[in-house]
Amino acid sequence: MLLFLEQLLNGLQFGVMLFLLAAGLTLIFGIMGLINLAHGSLYMVGAFVCATVVAYTGSFLLAVVAGAAAAGLAGLVIESTIMRRLYDRGHLDQVLATFGLILFFNEAVRMIWGPRPLNVDIPTWLSGSVELFPGGGYPVYRLAIIVIGLAIALAMWWLVQRTRLGMLIRAGAADREMVAALGVDTRVLFAGVFVLGAMLAGLGGALAGPIFTVGVGMGENILILTFVVIVVGGIGSIRGALVGALLVGVVDTLGRAYLPTLLRWVTDPASADGIGAGLASMLVYILMAAVLIWRPRGLLPAHGH
Amino acid sequence: MDIEPRRWLPLIGLAALAAVPLIAALTDDPYLVTIFTRVVILALAAASLDFILGYGAMVSLGHAAFLGIGAYTVGILAHHHQSGAPLLEAVPWLTGTNAALISLPLAIAVAALCALLIGALSLRTRALHFIMITLAFAQMFFFLFIAMARYGGGDGMVMWQRNTLPLINTGDSVQFYYLCLAFLAGSVFLLRRIVAARFGRVLRGAAENERRMAALGFPVFRYRLAAFTLAGAIGGLAGALMANLETFVSPSLLHWSQSGELMVMVILGGLGSIYGPVLGATLFIMLEETLAAWTEHWMIILGPILILVVLYARRGLFGWLTWRRHG
Numbered sequence: 001m002l003l004f005l006e007q008l009l010n011g012l013q014f015g016v017m018l019f020l021l022a023a024g025l026t027l028i029f030g031i032m033g034l035i036n037l038a039h040g041s042l043y044m045v046g047a048f049v050c051a052t053v054v055a056y057t058g059s060f061l062l063a064v065v066a067g068a069a070a071a072g073l074a075g076l077v078i079e080s081t082i083m084r085r086l087y088d089r090g091h092l093d094q095v096l097a098t099f100g101l102i103l104f105f106n107e108a109v110r111m112i113w114g115p116r117p118l119n120v121d122i123p124t125w126l127s128g129s130v131e132l133f134p135g136g137g138y139p140v141y142r143l144a145i146i147v148i149g150l151a152i153a154l155a156m157w158w159l160v161q162r163t164r165l166g167m168l169i170r171a172g173a174a175d176r177e178m179v180a181a182l183g184v185d186t187r188v189l190f191a192g193v194f195v196l197g198a199m200l201a202g203l204g205g206a207l208a209g210p211i212f213t214v215g216v217g218m219g220e221n222i223l224i225l226t227f228v229v230i231v232v233g234g235i236g237s238i239r240g241a242l243v244g245a246l247l248v249g250v251v252d253t254l255g256r257a258y259l260p261t262l263l264r265w266v267t268d269p270a271s272a273d274g275i276g277a278g279l280a281s282m283l284v285y286i287l288m289a290a291v292l293i294w295r296p297r298g299l300l301p302a303h304g305h
Numbered sequence: 306m307d308i309e310p311r312r313w314l315p316l317i318g319l320a321a322l323a324a325v326p327l328i329a330a331l332t333d334d335p336y337l338v339t340i341f342t343r344v345v346i347l348a349l350a351a352a353s354l355d356f357i358l359g360y361g362a363m364v365s366l367g368h369a370a371f372l373g374i375g376a377y378t379v380g381i382l383a384h385h386h387q388s389g390a391p392l393l394e395a396v397p398w399l400t401g402t403n404a405a406l407i408s409l410p411l412a413i414a415v416a417a418l419c420a421l422l423i424g425a426l427s428l429r430t431r432a433l434h435f436i437m438i439t440l441a442f443a444q445m446f447f448f449l450f451i452a453m454a455r456y457g458g459g460d461g462m463v464m465w466q467r468n469t470l471p472l473i474n475t476g477d478s479v480q481f482y483y484l485c486l487a488f489l490a491g492s493v494f495l496l497r498r499i500v501a502a503r504f505g506r507v508l509r510g511a512a513e514n515e516r517r518m519a520a521l522g523f524p525v526f527r528y529r530l531a532a533f534t535l536a537g538a539i540g541g542l543a544g545a546l547m548a549n550l551e552t553f554v555s556p557s558l559l560h561w562s563q564s565g566e567l568m569v570m571v572i573l574g575g576l577g578s579i580y581g582p583v584l585g586a587t588l589f590i591m592l593e594e595t596l597a598a599w600t601e602h603w604m605i606i607l608g609p610i611l612i613l614v615v616l617y618a619r620r621g622l623f624g625w626l627t628w629r630r631h632g
Contacts, residue, residue, distance in 0.1 A: 082616070096611060103605075103607055104604070104608030110602065277452060278452015285448075
C-alpha cells in the first residue's frame with residue numbers, strides 16, 4: 001500500500017512534468033494550428049542550459065531560470081524566422097519543417113555539449129525525503145516538482161480564464177480569423193503564446209535534469225508522450241492538458257511498476273518481466289487509441305474546435 | 306509533346322538505376338551496389354507513403370511500422386528455420402522457412418492485415434489526430450518488438466543468410482539488387498496505374514473535398530482504407546527486402562524517426578507523383594553519404610536543408626525538373 005502511494009506520487013510527478021510541455025503545445029496547436037515537433041527540442045535546450053549553469057554557478061534556482069529563459073529565447077528565434085511562415089501551411093509542411101528543426105537542435109546540442117549525457121545533482125536544500133505517511137518517506141525534490149507543476153497549472157488557468165490576454169487566447173483558439181478581424185495584433189499574440197510555451201517546456205527540461213539524464217534525444221521521447229497527452233485531453237484546452245497529463249503520467253508509471261508483477265499470475269516470471277515491460281510501454285498508446293475511438297475529440301476539448 | 310520531361314524522366318531514372326552495378330564494376334566500388342540497394346528499398350517504402358500522402362492527403366507518421374512488420378515477419382520465419390523450433394509450440398508441424406516465395410508474400414500479407422486494422426481505426430480521425438494515432442500505432446509495434454525477448458528484444462536478431470529463391474542467387478549482391486529494382490519498378494508501375502485510374506481520382510477528390518465526394522455517392526472511408534492497406538502492404542514488402550539486405554532485423558527499423566525520414570524522402574523528391582519519392586530516396590541517401598563523409602555532424606546541415614525545401618521548394622526535385630510555365 002505504501003509502495004502504491006509512492007508510485008502514485010511518482011505518476012503525479014511525471015504527469016505535472018508532462019503538463020509543462022503539454023500546456024504550451026496544446027495552446028500553440030489550438031491557437032496557431034501549428035504542429036510543433038520541435039517542442040521537445042526546447043525542453044532539451046532548457047535541460048542542457050540548466051545543467052551548464054548549475055555546473056558553473058552552483059545555484060540551482062538561477063540555473064532553472066536560465067534554462068527557461070534560454071528555451072524562451074530559442075522559441076522567439078524560431079518563431080520569428082520559421083514558425084511564423086508555417087501557421088497557414090498544411091500539417092505535412094509543419095511536421096516536416098519541425099522535423100528538420102529537431103535534426104538541427106539535436107546535432108547542435110551534440111556539437112556544443114558532446115555526445116555524453118550530463119548529470120545534474122539535486123540541490124542540497126531540496127535533497128532528502130519527508131515522511132508523508134507513517135513509515136513512508138518521499139523525496140523532497142519530486143514533491144517540489146509536483147507543487148511547482150500544480151502551481152503553474154493554477155497560474156495558467158488564471159491566465160487563460162481570468163485575464164484579458166487569456167480571453168484573447170481563448171478567442172484565438174475558437175476563431176483565429178475573427179480575432180484578427182476585431183483588430184487584435186495576432187502576430188504579437190502568436191509570438192507571445194509561442195514564447196510562453198517554449199519557456200514552460202524549458203522549465204520542464206530544467207526541472208527534469210536531476211531526475212532523468214540530460215542527453216540528446218531526451219526531447220523526442222517526452223514529446224511523443226506529450227502529444228499523447230494533448231490528444232487524450234483534447235486539443236487547445238489547458239484543462240484537458242492537465243487531465244491528460246496526470247492520466248498519462250499515472251497510467252505510465254503504474255503500468256511500469258505493476259504490469260510485470262500482475263503478469264506473473266498468468267505466466268512464468270522471466271517472460272512476465274519481458275512482456276510486462278513491453279506492455280507497460282505500449283499502455284499509454286493503447287489508452288490514446290481507445291480515447292480517440294471512444295471520443296475522437298479527446299476528453300475535454302476546447303470549445304469551437 | 307514527346308519532349309515532355311514527365312514522360313522520359315522516369316525511364317532515364319530506371320536506366321540509371323539499372324546501370325548502377327555496371328558503374329560499380331567499372332569504378333571498382335562494390336559498396337555502391339549496397340548503397341543503391343538501400344536506396345531502391347527505401348524508394349519502394351517512400352513511394353508507397355506518397356500514394357496515401359500525396360494523393361489521399363493522409364499524413365501518416367507511422368509508415369515505418371509496416372517496414373518493421375515486414376522485416377520481422379521475414380526475420381521470425383528465418384529464426385525458426387535456423388533453430389528448427391516450430392512457430393507455435395501448440396502446432397509442431399508449423400516450422401519457419403527461408404524460402405522467399407513463402408516469406409515475402411507472407412510479409413506482404415501480414416503488413417497488409419496490420420494496415421487494414423490500423424487504418425480502420427485511424428481513418429475515423431482527421432488532421433492532427435490522424436498523425437498522432439498513426440504515430441501511436443507505430444510506437445506500439447516498436448515497443449512490442451522490443452518486448453519480444455525471444456526475437457532479440459531491443460538488440461534485434463541476425464539472419465544467417467538471405468531468403469532463397471529458385472534460379473536467383475540472393476546472396477549475390479548484384480542479383481539481389483536487380484531483384485529489389487524489379488520490385489520497385491513493378492510497384493511504381495502499379496501505383497501509377499492506380500492513381501491514374503478512377504480509384505486515384507476518387508482519392509484525390511476526397512482529399513480536396515470529402516463532403517462533395519461523399520455526396521456524389523463514393524464510400525470515401527472504404528477508398529481510403531483500401532489505399533492505406535495497399536500502402537502498408539508495399540511498406541511490408543520494403544521491410545522484407547530490407548531484412549534480407551542487412552540479414553539483420555531490429556526495432557530501429559520502426560523507430561519514429563524512420564517514419565519521419567520516409568516523409569522527408571517524399572517531400573525532397575516531390576509530393577504526389579510516385580516517381581518523386583524514388584528521386585527523393587536517392588537524394589536523401591546521397592546527402593547522407595556525402596555529408597557524413599565530410600562531417601559527422603551532417604544532421605546540422607540536413608535539418609536546415611529540409612526546412613528550406615519545405616518553405617521555398619514545395620514541388621520537390623521531381624516537380625522542379627518537370628515544372629514548366631503554363632501558357
